[in-house]
Every structure is written in C-alpha cells, then in structure tokens.
Amino acid sequence: MTQIDRYILGLFFRTFLVCFASLSGIFVVFHAFQNMNDLAELAESRGVGISRVMWYYYGPYMLLLFDWTGAIIALMSLLFVVGWLRRTGELTATLAAGVSHGRIFRAMVCAALAIVLVQLASRELLLPTMRDALSMKSKDLSGDAPQPILPSYDKISGILLEGHSIRPRSKEIHQPNFRLDVEYAGFGEAIVSASARWLPADENHDEGYLMQDVFNPPAIDSIASARRDGRLVLMTAHDQPWLAPGQCFVVTPVNAEILQTDQSSTRLCSSLQLLERLRNPAVHNSMATRVLLHERIMRVPLDFSLFLLGLPLVVNRRGRNLFMMIGAAIGTVMLFFALKTAGSAMGGGGYLLSPAVAAWMPFLVLGPIAYVRLREVETV
Incomplete structure (x- = not known):
C-alpha cells in the first residue's frame, strides 16, 4: 500500500x-x-x-x-x-x-x-x-407485549396451532386452542388451556408447548398420552410423572417465532436458521x-x-x-x-x-x- x-x-x-x-x-x-x-x-x-x-x-x-x-x-x-x-x-x-x-x-x-x-x-x-x-x-420497550398469533399447521402431527395472543420474548401463548385434525384417542377435536409456553427439547420430551390449566378435554389427567406413527405427540400426567396435574405437553417443531404475525423477526434470522426452517417438514413455508x-x-x-x-x-x-x-x-x-x-x-x-x-x-x-x-x- x-x-x-x-x-x-x-x-x-x-x-x-x-x-x-x-x-x-x-x-x-x-x-x-x-x-x-x-x-x-x-x-x-x-x-x-x-x-x-x-x-x-x-x-x-x-x-x-x-x-x-x-x-x-x-x-x-x-x-x-x-x-x-x-x-x-x-x-x-x-x-x-x-x-x-x-x-x-x-x-x-x-x-x-x-x-x-x-x-x-x-x-x-x-x-x-x-x-x-x-x-x-416504541409503545412496548419491554418487547414482550401480547401480539396477535398467526395460526400455523403442523403437517407431521396434524395439529392447527391457534390462540388469543402470544408474548414474543417469553414465548408464551395466551388462551391456546390447538385443533386436532387427526384422531387422538380421548382428546377429542381440540386442546384448550389458559396458557402454553414453548420449551426446547430435554431428557423428558422433544421440543413443543407445555399447556397449563387444560380445561378441554375435561379430566385431562385421566387420558393416556397419545402417539402418531410411533412418535409421542400428546403427553399427559396420566403416564408422564414429570407433568403436574392439569398440564399437557404438545410435541411440535412449530416454534413461537413461526406463530408471530410480525414476520420482521424472520428477516433477522441468519441464513442457517432460515435453512433449518425451510427444512422443517412440519412447517409450511411460503x-x-x-x-x-x-x-x-x-x-x-x-x-x-x-x-x-x-x-x-x-x-x-x-x-x-x-x-x-x-x-x-x-x-x-x-x-x-x-x-x-x-x-x-x-x-x-x-x-x-x-x-x-x-x-x-x-x-x-x-x-x-x-x-x-x-x-x-x-x-x-
């Protein structure tokens, strides 16, 4: 130089x-x-x-x-x-x-x-x-105000994930309503609860949502966990000791970011994260x-x-x-x-x-x- x-x-x-x-x-x-x-x-x-x-x-x-x-x-x-x-x-x-x-x-x-x-x-x-x-x-400097939820369908489990609202930072859904498009014995057509929080996979479960205070179906604790194609999808306290009464865990790769109507977060993902989302077989990508x-x-x-x-x-x-x-x-x-x-x-x-x-x-x-x-x- x-x-x-x-x-x-x-x-x-x-x-x-x-x-x-x-x-x-x-x-x-x-x-x-x-x-x-x-x-x-x-x-x-x-x-x-x-x-x-x-x-x-x-x-x-x-x-x-x-x-x-x-x-x-x-x-x-x-x-x-x-x-x-x-x-x-x-x-x-x-x-x-x-x-x-x-x-x-x-x-x-x-x-x-x-x-x-x-x-x-x-x-x-x-x-x-x-x-x-x-x-x-500007009106929500905490970054965790409730936002409208974007209904998304899990093609692997046959579950439509809906709810009243979602808190992006805490990854919590208020009044979730998960509609079951396939037959899960004892669960009926939908699982409705007061709230649901996204949890990553650990030794007890795969990634999915922990639903609190489930009121539909009634007596959730008496229903056995359900599988689809040999994979555990719906988990209850009936046979899962790590769950508390009134809880239900729904296994799904449709995470909280996909459920946000504000898709600006998608544009801020890295290329590797975008590639992982496109490779997710359970998610419909536009x-x-x-x-x-x-x-x-x-x-x-x-x-x-x-x-x-x-x-x-x-x-x-x-x-x-x-x-x-x-x-x-x-x-x-x-x-x-x-x-x-x-x-x-x-x-x-x-x-x-x-x-x-x-x-x-x-x-x-x-x-x-x-x-x-x-x-x-x-x-x-």
Missing part, C-alpha cells in the same frame, strides 16, 4: 463515517423526540439513566441501519472523495503522473468489499442475537421465505455490484460536477432496488420466476455490467 492509497483510504473512511453518523443521528433524534416519554418511563422503571436506555434501545438499530445502507453509503463516499480530489486538483496531478483511474480507485474498491463483508458478518452473527431488541415497538434465503446468498455480490456500477460515474472526461454524479448515482440505486423488488415480488408470488431465479435475476442483469465497467475503469 502506497502513501497515496493510505491518503485516499483515509478520505474514504472519514466520509463513510460522517455520512453514516449523520444518517444515524437523524434517525435517533427524530425517533427519540417522538418517544421521549416512553424512554423516560422505561429508564425510571429500571432505575437507570436515560442515556443507558437509549443505548440499549438504539444500539441494535445502528447495526440494522448499517446493514441496510452500508453499500449505498460506500457508493456515496466514492463520489464525495472523487469530487474532493477533483476540486483540489489532486486527481489531475496524479493522472498526469501516469497513474490510471483503476490504480487510484483500487484502494476504495477494496475498502467497499471490506464493508460488504463486515455487513455479512453483522447480518449472520450479530443481528440474529438482537432480534428481541429489534422487534421492540415462496417469499424461499426467496429470502436465496437473496441472503446473493446479497454480497449484489451489494458489491452496486458499488462497481458507480465507478464509471466518477471516471469521465466531461468534468461533470459532484451534483450531476450524485444524481446519476441516485438513478443507479433506484434501478438496482427496482430490479430487486421486482424479482422478490415475482418469486414470492410465484409469477414467472422460481425463488432461486428471482433472487439471481438482479445479479444476472447487473453483474456483467458491473464487471465490464470495472474493466473499463482499470484501463482508463
């Missing part, structure tokens, strides 16, 4: 940080101004300062904002840096020394790739651990979920392609000013997201394109153009 590379990288990263800090500051100021009373009440209830509450609430959103805007801000940083080098005459002097555009911009291309890879690490490793914090609403997994796979090359598409905007012999370059960049970004949105819509709705082709379509269109433009810049 030469001295000019370090100089350009310094300009690039300073511009990137200033742009991201400005965007983050605008978001925090406007949101906090509208919800200051809720933040103050939460700080008072927890006995901590308002600054600590704001860090707890807005810290995860900064990572999410970086994931959403990192590639776009990198493109804008490229435009600002090149505009600055042109204005000061440094770009002209460097070109006059026989250095090509491609060599000058190589450091920023590598920096943009590094930013995209940091986004990947954040998306796969950090954001999935912050889903609870990111799902909090085409949109399949498109989402393929989009995750294509996210890195697509974001890097967006940056490369901006290179010809700064390599021109007409001396276009900074505002013209920004306008052209905005048009490029709009085209980029229009292709992504169209592909997602067609793949999620099952129109013309399969989920895999829908996720690949933007890259198949923009990838070759980005590569050709990069080669052009390297030779200029």
Whole structure:
C-alpha cells in the first residue's frame, strides 16, 4: 500500500463515517423526540439513566441501519472523495503522473468489499442475537407485549396451532386452542388451556408447548398420552410423572417465532436458521421465505455490484460536477432496488420466476455490467 492509497483510504473512511453518523443521528433524534416519554418511563422503571436506555434501545438499530445502507453509503463516499480530489486538483496531478483511474480507485474498491463483508458478518452473527431488541415497538420497550398469533399447521402431527395472543420474548401463548385434525384417542377435536409456553427439547420430551390449566378435554389427567406413527405427540400426567396435574405437553417443531404475525423477526434470522426452517417438514413455508434465503446468498455480490456500477460515474472526461454524479448515482440505486423488488415480488408470488431465479435475476442483469465497467475503469 502506497502513501497515496493510505491518503485516499483515509478520505474514504472519514466520509463513510460522517455520512453514516449523520444518517444515524437523524434517525435517533427524530425517533427519540417522538418517544421521549416512553424512554423516560422505561429508564425510571429500571432505575437507570436515560442515556443507558437509549443505548440499549438504539444500539441494535445502528447495526440494522448499517446493514441496510452500508453499500449505498460506500457508493456515496466514492463520489464525495472523487469530487474532493477533483476540486483540489489532486486527481489531475496524479493522472498526469501516469497513474490510471483503476490504480487510484483500487484502494476504495477494496475498502467497499471490506464493508460488504463486515455487513455479512453483522447480518449472520450479530443481528440474529438482537432480534428481541429489534422487534421492540416504541409503545412496548419491554418487547414482550401480547401480539396477535398467526395460526400455523403442523403437517407431521396434524395439529392447527391457534390462540388469543402470544408474548414474543417469553414465548408464551395466551388462551391456546390447538385443533386436532387427526384422531387422538380421548382428546377429542381440540386442546384448550389458559396458557402454553414453548420449551426446547430435554431428557423428558422433544421440543413443543407445555399447556397449563387444560380445561378441554375435561379430566385431562385421566387420558393416556397419545402417539402418531410411533412418535409421542400428546403427553399427559396420566403416564408422564414429570407433568403436574392439569398440564399437557404438545410435541411440535412449530416454534413461537413461526406463530408471530410480525414476520420482521424472520428477516433477522441468519441464513442457517432460515435453512433449518425451510427444512422443517412440519412447517409450511411460503415462496417469499424461499426467496429470502436465496437473496441472503446473493446479497454480497449484489451489494458489491452496486458499488462497481458507480465507478464509471466518477471516471469521465466531461468534468461533470459532484451534483450531476450524485444524481446519476441516485438513478443507479433506484434501478438496482427496482430490479430487486421486482424479482422478490415475482418469486414470492410465484409469477414467472422460481425463488432461486428471482433472487439471481438482479445479479444476472447487473453483474456483467458491473464487471465490464470495472474493466473499463482499470484501463482508463
């Protein structure tokens, strides 16, 4: 790395940080101004300062904002840096020394790739651990207010899982009503109780829901546990000593996250978690979920392609000013997201394109153009 590379990288990263800090500051100021009373009440209830509450609430959103805007801000940083080098005459002097555009911009291309890879690490490793914090609403800073439940069918056990509401953080269903689509001796057509809590698998049972205060069917403790295809599905205190009277355990891989109507938590899953959900034979997965997994796979090359598409905007012999370059960049970004949105819509709705082709379509269109433009810049 030469001295000019370090100089350009310094300009690039300073511009990137200033742009991201400005965007983050605008978001925090406007949101906090509208919800200051809720933040103050939460700080008072927890006995901590308002600054600590704001860090707890807005810290995860900064990572999410970086994931959403990192590639776009990198493109804008490229435009600002090149505009600055042109204005000061440094770009002209460097070109006059026989250095090509491609060599000058190589450091920023590598920096943009590094930013995209940091986004990947954040998306796969950090954001999935912050889903609870990111799902909090301004009126529910505890993140555990009751939400409407999304009825889901367990295709393996033949059980339709319904209920009045669900608490996302505690994974507890209020007034669950699990309808039995197949015959389980003694259980009738449905199991209804006061509450049900999702429990992971342990030495006593597989994953499923522990139902408390079961009132339908009546006298649940006198009914023997039921199986389907040799697998224990409904467990009662009649022959399961670890269960208390009035309890029933329903074995199902349909977890509490699948039952949430707010599917933003699904978009915050890691690729591995999405793959596990798609491989779950008991759960019906929409085409949109399949498109989402393929989009995750294509996210890195697509974001890097967006940056490369901006290179010809700064390599021109007409001396276009900074505002013209920004306008052209905005048009490029709009085209980029229009292709992504169209592909997602067609793949999620099952129109013309399969989920895999829908996720690949933007890259198949923009990838070759980005590569050709990069080669052009390297030779200029």
